Amino acid sequence: xxxxxxxxxxxxxxxxxxxxxxxxxxxxxxxxxxxxxxxxxxxxxxxxxxxxxxxxxxxxxxxxxxxxxxxxxxxxxxxxxxxxxxxxxxxxxxxxxxxxxxxxxxxxxxxxxxxxxxxxxxxxxxxxxxxxxxxxxxxxxxxxxxxxxxxxxxxxxxxxxxxxxxxxxxxxxxxxxxxxxxxxxxxxxxxxxxxxxxxxxxxxxxxxxxxxxxxxxxxxxxxxxxxxxxxxxx
Amino acid sequence: xxxxxxxxxxxxxxxxxxxxxxxxxxxxxxxxxxxxxxxxxxxxxxxxxxxxxxxxxxxxxxxxxxxxxxxxxxxxxxxxxxxxxxxxxxxx
Numbered sequence: 001x002x003x004x005x006x007x008x009x010x011x012x013x014x015x016x017x018x019x020x021x022x023x024x025x026x027x028x029x030x031x032x033x034x035x036x037x038x039x040x041x042x043x044x045x046x047x048x049x050x051x052x053x054x055x056x057x058x059x060x061x062x063x064x065x066x067x068x069x070x071x072x073x074x075x076x077x078x079x080x081x082x083x084x085x086x087x088x089x090x091x092x093x094x095x096x097x098x099x100x101x102x103x104x105x106x107x108x109x110x111x112x113x114x115x116x117x118x119x120x121x122x123x124x125x126x127x128x129x130x131x132x133x134x135x136x137x138x139x140x141x142x143x144x145x146x147x148x149x150x151x152x153x154x155x156x157x158x159x160x161x162x163x164x165x166x167x168x169x170x171x172x173x174x175x176x177x178x179x180x181x182x183x184x185x186x187x188x189x190x191x192x193x194x195x196x197x198x199x200x201x202x203x204x205x206x207x208x209x210x211x212x213x214x215x216x217x218x219x220x221x222x223x224x225x226x227x228x229x230x231x232x233x234x
Numbered sequence: 235x236x237x238x239x240x241x242x243x244x245x246x247x248x249x250x251x252x253x254x255x256x257x258x259x260x261x262x263x264x265x266x267x268x269x270x271x272x273x274x275x276x277x278x279x280x281x282x283x284x285x286x287x288x289x290x291x292x293x294x295x296x297x298x299x300x301x302x303x304x305x306x307x308x309x310x311x312x313x314x315x316x317x318x319x320x321x322x323x324x325x326x
Contacts, residue, residue: 023317026313026314026317027314027317027318027321027323027325029314030244030310030311030314031242031244031314031325032244036323039321039323086323087322087323090323090324090325091324094242151322152321152322155322155324156322161319163319163320164319164320164322166320167320167321167322168322210317210320210321211317213320214313214316214317214320215313215317
Protein backbone atom coordinates (compact mmCIF):
# COMPACT_ATOMS: atom_id res chain seq x y z
CA UNK A 1 0.00 0.00 0.00
CA UNK A 2 2.83 2.33 0.97
CA UNK A 3 4.58 1.46 -2.28
CA UNK A 4 1.44 2.21 -4.32
CA UNK A 5 1.27 5.68 -2.78
CA UNK A 6 4.93 6.29 -3.59
CA UNK A 7 4.55 5.06 -7.17
CA UNK A 8 1.52 7.32 -7.52
CA UNK A 9 3.59 10.29 -6.29
CA UNK A 10 6.26 9.54 -8.90
CA UNK A 11 3.67 9.15 -11.67
CA UNK A 12 1.97 12.44 -10.73
CA UNK A 13 5.35 14.22 -10.62
CA UNK A 14 6.33 12.81 -14.03
CA UNK A 15 2.99 13.84 -15.58
CA UNK A 16 3.34 17.36 -14.14
CA UNK A 17 6.87 17.63 -15.56
CA UNK A 18 5.79 16.53 -19.04
CA UNK A 19 2.85 18.96 -19.02
CA UNK A 20 5.26 21.73 -17.99
CA UNK A 21 7.73 20.65 -20.68
CA UNK A 22 5.13 21.46 -23.35
CA UNK A 23 5.14 25.11 -22.23
CA UNK A 24 8.80 25.41 -21.21
CA UNK A 25 9.78 24.94 -24.84
CA UNK A 26 7.93 28.15 -25.84
CA UNK A 27 10.74 30.65 -24.97
CA UNK A 28 13.08 28.71 -27.30
CA UNK A 29 10.37 28.26 -29.92
CA UNK A 30 9.57 31.97 -30.01
CA UNK A 31 13.02 33.55 -29.67
CA UNK A 32 15.01 30.80 -31.43
CA UNK A 33 17.79 31.27 -28.86
CA UNK A 34 19.56 28.07 -27.80
CA UNK A 35 20.23 29.37 -24.28
CA UNK A 36 16.57 28.72 -23.40
CA UNK A 37 16.81 25.05 -24.45
CA UNK A 38 17.92 24.13 -20.93
CA UNK A 39 14.41 24.83 -19.64
CA UNK A 40 12.57 22.08 -21.61
CA UNK A 41 15.59 19.76 -21.31
CA UNK A 42 15.60 20.30 -17.54
CA UNK A 43 11.91 19.52 -17.11
CA UNK A 44 12.17 16.60 -19.54
CA UNK A 45 15.07 15.05 -17.59
CA UNK A 46 13.21 15.69 -14.32
CA UNK A 47 10.12 13.87 -15.64
CA UNK A 48 12.26 10.94 -16.84
CA UNK A 49 13.98 10.76 -13.43
CA UNK A 50 10.58 10.36 -11.72
CA UNK A 51 9.69 7.61 -14.19
CA UNK A 52 12.94 5.77 -13.32
CA UNK A 53 12.12 6.12 -9.62
CA UNK A 54 8.55 4.90 -10.17
CA UNK A 55 9.83 1.88 -12.15
CA UNK A 56 12.39 1.03 -9.46
CA UNK A 57 9.58 1.02 -6.88
CA UNK A 58 7.28 -1.04 -9.11
CA UNK A 59 9.90 -3.70 -9.98
CA UNK A 60 11.50 -3.72 -6.55
CA UNK A 61 12.37 -7.42 -6.58
CA UNK A 62 14.06 -7.52 -9.98
CA UNK A 63 17.77 -7.43 -10.69
CA UNK A 64 17.91 -4.16 -12.62
CA UNK A 65 16.30 -2.11 -9.83
CA UNK A 66 19.71 -0.85 -8.71
CA UNK A 67 20.43 0.32 -12.27
CA UNK A 68 17.14 2.23 -12.34
CA UNK A 69 18.00 3.98 -9.07
CA UNK A 70 21.38 5.04 -10.44
CA UNK A 71 19.73 6.28 -13.62
CA UNK A 72 17.27 8.30 -11.53
CA UNK A 73 20.13 9.85 -9.59
CA UNK A 74 22.05 10.94 -12.69
CA UNK A 75 18.99 12.11 -14.61
CA UNK A 76 17.74 14.31 -11.80
CA UNK A 77 21.15 15.93 -11.33
CA UNK A 78 21.37 16.70 -15.08
CA UNK A 79 17.86 18.17 -14.95
CA UNK A 80 18.85 20.71 -12.31
CA UNK A 81 22.17 21.38 -14.04
CA UNK A 82 20.31 22.23 -17.30
CA UNK A 83 17.95 24.55 -15.44
CA UNK A 84 20.81 26.30 -13.61
CA UNK A 85 22.71 26.73 -16.91
CA UNK A 86 19.63 28.32 -18.53
CA UNK A 87 19.36 30.90 -15.76
CA UNK A 88 23.09 31.56 -15.82
CA UNK A 89 23.11 32.25 -19.57
CA UNK A 90 19.82 34.18 -19.57
CA UNK A 91 21.52 37.15 -17.89
CA UNK A 92 24.49 37.19 -20.26
CA UNK A 93 24.48 39.03 -23.62
CA UNK A 94 23.62 36.36 -26.25
CA UNK A 95 26.08 37.57 -28.89
CA UNK A 96 29.04 36.98 -26.51
CA UNK A 97 27.98 33.71 -24.89
CA UNK A 98 26.43 31.76 -27.80
CA UNK A 99 29.48 29.48 -28.07
CA UNK A 100 29.58 28.90 -24.30
CA UNK A 101 25.97 27.81 -23.95
CA UNK A 102 26.37 25.48 -26.93
CA UNK A 103 29.47 23.95 -25.31
CA UNK A 104 27.73 23.68 -21.91
CA UNK A 105 24.59 21.98 -23.21
CA UNK A 106 26.57 19.65 -25.47
CA UNK A 107 28.90 18.83 -22.54
CA UNK A 108 25.97 18.07 -20.24
CA UNK A 109 24.35 15.81 -22.84
CA UNK A 110 27.64 14.02 -23.45
CA UNK A 111 28.18 13.57 -19.68
CA UNK A 112 24.62 12.21 -19.37
CA UNK A 113 25.26 9.60 -22.07
CA UNK A 114 28.60 8.59 -20.50
CA UNK A 115 27.07 8.23 -17.02
CA UNK A 116 24.23 6.07 -18.41
CA UNK A 117 26.85 3.84 -20.07
CA UNK A 118 28.69 3.57 -16.75
CA UNK A 119 25.48 2.34 -15.08
CA UNK A 120 24.98 -0.45 -17.63
CA UNK A 121 28.65 -1.29 -18.19
CA UNK A 122 30.18 -0.80 -14.77
CA UNK A 123 33.96 -0.32 -14.44
CA UNK A 124 35.98 -3.24 -13.06
CA UNK A 125 36.62 -1.48 -9.76
CA UNK A 126 32.84 -1.05 -9.28
CA UNK A 127 30.84 2.01 -8.26
CA UNK A 128 30.83 3.56 -4.78
CA UNK A 129 27.84 2.80 -2.56
CA UNK A 130 24.55 4.16 -3.86
CA UNK A 131 23.73 5.84 -0.54
CA UNK A 132 26.95 7.89 -0.49
CA UNK A 133 26.59 9.01 -4.09
CA UNK A 134 22.91 9.80 -3.49
CA UNK A 135 23.86 12.19 -0.68
CA UNK A 136 26.45 14.00 -2.83
CA UNK A 137 23.99 14.29 -5.70
CA UNK A 138 21.33 15.72 -3.35
CA UNK A 139 23.86 18.34 -2.27
CA UNK A 140 24.60 19.16 -5.91
CA UNK A 141 20.86 19.50 -6.61
CA UNK A 142 20.43 21.80 -3.60
CA UNK A 143 23.28 24.03 -4.84
CA UNK A 144 21.71 24.26 -8.34
CA UNK A 145 18.25 25.03 -6.93
CA UNK A 146 19.67 27.58 -4.47
CA UNK A 147 21.42 29.35 -7.37
CA UNK A 148 18.21 29.44 -9.44
CA UNK A 149 16.14 30.62 -6.45
CA UNK A 150 18.56 33.47 -5.75
CA UNK A 151 18.66 34.40 -9.45
CA UNK A 152 14.86 34.51 -9.78
CA UNK A 153 14.47 36.28 -6.43
CA UNK A 154 16.96 38.97 -7.47
CA UNK A 155 15.11 39.37 -10.74
CA UNK A 156 11.88 39.82 -8.74
CA UNK A 157 13.48 42.33 -6.35
CA UNK A 158 14.96 44.40 -9.21
CA UNK A 159 11.50 44.77 -10.79
CA UNK A 160 8.94 44.00 -8.07
CA UNK A 161 5.78 42.50 -9.51
CA UNK A 162 3.38 40.19 -7.63
CA UNK A 163 3.30 37.73 -10.53
CA UNK A 164 7.08 37.09 -10.50
CA UNK A 165 7.27 35.91 -6.86
CA UNK A 166 5.81 32.45 -7.56
CA UNK A 167 8.73 31.00 -9.51
CA UNK A 168 11.38 31.63 -6.78
CA UNK A 169 8.90 30.02 -4.39
CA UNK A 170 8.51 26.94 -6.59
CA UNK A 171 12.29 26.52 -6.96
CA UNK A 172 12.66 26.94 -3.19
CA UNK A 173 10.04 24.22 -2.65
CA UNK A 174 11.99 21.88 -4.96
CA UNK A 175 15.18 22.80 -3.07
CA UNK A 176 13.58 22.05 0.31
CA UNK A 177 12.30 18.79 -1.13
CA UNK A 178 15.90 17.81 -1.98
CA UNK A 179 17.00 18.90 1.50
CA UNK A 180 14.29 16.75 3.09
CA UNK A 181 15.42 13.79 0.96
CA UNK A 182 18.96 14.35 2.20
CA UNK A 183 17.77 14.42 5.83
CA UNK A 184 15.78 11.23 5.22
CA UNK A 185 18.84 9.59 3.68
CA UNK A 186 20.90 10.51 6.78
CA UNK A 187 18.50 9.70 9.63
CA UNK A 188 15.62 7.75 7.97
CA UNK A 189 13.09 10.21 9.42
CA UNK A 190 9.59 9.42 8.16
CA UNK A 191 8.51 13.08 8.36
CA UNK A 192 11.43 14.12 6.13
CA UNK A 193 10.53 11.39 3.63
CA UNK A 194 6.86 12.43 3.39
CA UNK A 195 7.81 16.10 3.43
CA UNK A 196 10.21 15.63 0.51
CA UNK A 197 7.46 14.17 -1.67
CA UNK A 198 4.83 16.72 -0.67
CA UNK A 199 7.18 19.68 -1.17
CA UNK A 200 8.11 18.38 -4.61
CA UNK A 201 4.48 18.04 -5.70
CA UNK A 202 3.72 21.50 -4.25
CA UNK A 203 6.65 23.02 -6.17
CA UNK A 204 5.56 21.47 -9.46
CA UNK A 205 1.97 22.59 -8.88
CA UNK A 206 3.14 26.19 -8.41
CA UNK A 207 4.90 25.92 -11.80
CA UNK A 208 1.66 24.65 -13.28
CA UNK A 209 -0.28 27.62 -11.87
CA UNK A 210 2.27 30.04 -13.35
CA UNK A 211 2.02 28.32 -16.74
CA UNK A 212 -1.78 28.46 -16.58
CA UNK A 213 -1.78 32.17 -15.68
CA UNK A 214 0.67 32.98 -18.49
CA UNK A 215 -0.88 31.00 -21.31
CA UNK A 216 -4.56 30.93 -20.40
CA UNK A 217 -5.24 33.66 -17.87
CA UNK A 218 -3.35 36.68 -19.19
CA UNK A 219 -5.16 39.84 -20.17
CA UNK A 220 -3.51 40.60 -23.50
CA UNK A 221 -3.15 43.94 -25.22
CA UNK A 222 -4.97 42.07 -27.99
CA UNK A 223 -7.88 40.00 -26.66
CA UNK A 224 -8.12 36.36 -27.76
CA UNK A 225 -11.67 36.66 -28.98
CA UNK A 226 -12.98 39.02 -31.61
CA UNK A 227 -9.73 39.76 -33.37
CA UNK A 228 -11.57 41.43 -36.21
CA UNK A 229 -13.89 43.60 -34.10
CA UNK A 230 -11.51 44.46 -31.27
CA UNK A 231 -10.97 47.91 -29.90
CA UNK A 232 -7.37 48.99 -30.15
CA UNK A 233 -5.88 50.70 -27.12
CA UNK A 234 -6.10 54.48 -27.34
CA UNK B 235 25.64 57.27 -20.07
CA UNK B 236 24.10 53.78 -19.82
CA UNK B 237 24.39 51.82 -23.04
CA UNK B 238 21.09 50.44 -24.27
CA UNK B 239 21.08 46.65 -24.80
CA UNK B 240 21.24 45.51 -28.42
CA UNK B 241 17.87 44.33 -29.66
CA UNK B 242 17.64 41.37 -31.97
CA UNK B 243 15.38 41.37 -35.02
CA UNK B 244 12.63 39.52 -33.19
CA UNK B 245 12.43 42.14 -30.48
CA UNK B 246 12.40 44.95 -33.04
CA UNK B 247 9.56 43.19 -34.91
CA UNK B 248 7.69 42.85 -31.62
CA UNK B 249 8.14 46.54 -30.74
CA UNK B 250 7.15 47.57 -34.26
CA UNK B 251 4.01 45.42 -34.34
CA UNK B 252 2.99 46.56 -30.85
CA UNK B 253 3.36 50.21 -31.83
CA UNK B 254 1.38 49.71 -35.06
CA UNK B 255 -1.32 47.99 -33.01
CA UNK B 256 -1.56 50.93 -30.58
CA UNK B 257 -1.78 53.32 -33.56
CA UNK B 258 -4.38 51.29 -35.45
CA UNK B 259 -7.20 53.74 -34.63
CA UNK B 260 -5.45 56.57 -36.40
CA UNK B 261 -6.27 57.16 -40.05
CA UNK B 262 -2.67 57.54 -41.12
CA UNK B 263 0.44 56.19 -39.41
CA UNK B 264 3.41 58.49 -39.98
CA UNK B 265 6.67 56.60 -40.53
CA UNK B 266 8.78 59.23 -38.77
CA UNK B 267 6.60 58.76 -35.70
CA UNK B 268 7.10 54.98 -35.91
CA UNK B 269 10.84 55.51 -36.28
CA UNK B 270 11.00 57.70 -33.15
CA UNK B 271 8.89 55.33 -31.07
CA UNK B 272 10.70 52.15 -32.09
CA UNK B 273 14.16 53.75 -32.15
CA UNK B 274 15.23 52.28 -35.50
CA UNK B 275 17.11 54.18 -38.26
CA UNK B 276 14.80 55.16 -41.12
CA UNK B 277 16.45 53.01 -43.83
CA UNK B 278 16.33 49.91 -41.63
CA UNK B 279 12.77 50.66 -40.58
CA UNK B 280 11.69 50.62 -44.24
CA UNK B 281 13.51 47.31 -44.69
CA UNK B 282 11.78 45.80 -41.62
CA UNK B 283 8.38 47.03 -42.79
CA UNK B 284 8.95 45.40 -46.20
CA UNK B 285 9.88 42.14 -44.45
CA UNK B 286 6.78 42.26 -42.23
CA UNK B 287 4.64 42.90 -45.33
CA UNK B 288 6.22 39.90 -47.08
CA UNK B 289 5.49 37.76 -44.03
CA UNK B 290 1.86 38.89 -44.18
CA UNK B 291 1.97 40.44 -40.70
CA UNK B 292 1.14 44.00 -41.78
CA UNK B 293 -0.75 45.77 -44.59
CA UNK B 294 0.02 49.12 -46.19
CA UNK B 295 -3.45 49.96 -47.53
CA UNK B 296 -4.49 52.69 -46.91
CA UNK B 297 -2.15 53.01 -43.94
CA UNK B 298 0.16 50.68 -42.02
CA UNK B 299 -1.86 48.26 -39.91
CA UNK B 300 -1.69 44.73 -38.55
CA UNK B 301 -3.26 41.82 -40.40
CA UNK B 302 -5.05 39.05 -38.48
CA UNK B 303 -1.85 37.01 -38.78
CA UNK B 304 0.10 39.96 -37.35
CA UNK B 305 -2.30 40.23 -34.41
CA UNK B 306 -2.02 36.50 -33.79
CA UNK B 307 1.79 36.72 -33.86
CA UNK B 308 1.82 39.73 -31.49
CA UNK B 309 -0.50 37.95 -29.06
CA UNK B 310 1.71 34.84 -28.95
CA UNK B 311 4.86 36.94 -28.66
CA UNK B 312 3.35 38.91 -25.78
CA UNK B 313 2.28 35.70 -24.00
CA UNK B 314 5.75 34.18 -24.21
CA UNK B 315 7.44 37.39 -23.03
CA UNK B 316 5.09 37.49 -20.04
CA UNK B 317 5.85 33.83 -19.31
CA UNK B 318 9.59 34.46 -19.49
CA UNK B 319 9.25 37.40 -17.12
CA UNK B 320 7.31 35.23 -14.66
CA UNK B 321 9.96 32.50 -14.98
CA UNK B 322 12.66 35.04 -14.06
CA UNK B 323 14.35 34.73 -17.46
CA UNK B 324 15.91 37.83 -18.92
CA UNK B 325 15.32 38.52 -22.61
CA UNK B 326 16.80 41.69 -24.00
